[in-house]
Amino acid sequence: MRKPIIAVDMDDTICQLVKRAIYHNNKSFPTHLLHYEDMVDWDTTHLRHPDSTHEVFYGRPGLFEELELYDEYVVEEMRKLNDAYDLLIVTAAEPKTVLEKWKWLQMHMPFIKLEQFITCKRKNLLTFDLLIDDGPHNLIPAFEGGRKVICIPHPWNRQQREQYGFPQMSSWKGAKLYIDEMLLPLGLHI
Numbered sequence: 001m002r003k004p005i006i007a008v009d010m011d012d013t014i015c016q017l018v019k020r021a022i023y024h025n026n027k028s029f030p031t032h033l034l035h036y037e038d039m040v041d042w043d044t045t046h047l048r049h050p051d052s053t054h055e056v057f058y059g060r061p062g063l064f065e066e067l068e069l070y071d072e073y074v075v076e077e078m079r080k081l082n083d084a085y086d087l088l089i090v091t092a093a094e095p096k097t098v099l100e101k102w103k104w105l106q107m108h109m110p111f112i113k114l115e116q117f118i119t120c121k122r123k124n125l126l127t128f129d130l131l132i133d134d135g136p137h138n139l140i141p142a143f144e145g146g147r148k149v150i151c152i153p154h155p156w157n158r159q160q161r162e163q164y165g166f167p168q169m170s171s172w173k174g175a176k177l178y179i180d181e182m183l184l185p186l187g188l189h190i
Helices: 017-028 054-058 074-084 095-108 136-144 155-164 175-186
Strands: 005-008 086-091 117-119 130-133 148-151
Touching (some): 074 086, 095 117, 130 136, 130 175, 136 148, 136 155, 148 175
Parallel strands (some): 005 086, 005 130, 086 117, 130 148
């Protein structure tokens, strides 16, 4: 019998990307300060200084290596998931950020092996039993396709959380038990 496949996003799911990008934006453009609560959409052009393009906001060299863990529980819970399930890290990445993301994973979660690390923007093309993500563009196709999802709540997914009623996880504390309970009715519990 195969282990259930759990696909886990990186940015703003197991690490804090937007908060760090805001920090650097606010240092570089103090006349156009951003706040986490203002990030209500993926298109943030209306919030930034004209010189703070998508490339500038997310393209700072080394940004992805300096990200903080999502919370104090994420490493241990990811270790438990890795032991119990077929765990995949599925993250959108620009070619220049792939190595940074891999280095971050190895620094914080060295139990994740290279064959578990997939860079992909169109996650709905992959096979998984459960997706843990913050991106509505990933959660909606999986949910509508009949797959289990867990939404990591952020201001940019509030509308979709309300519309679709996604199961949510605002902390990684107890994540393994929560996931076990979600997969039990499918006969996928480990």
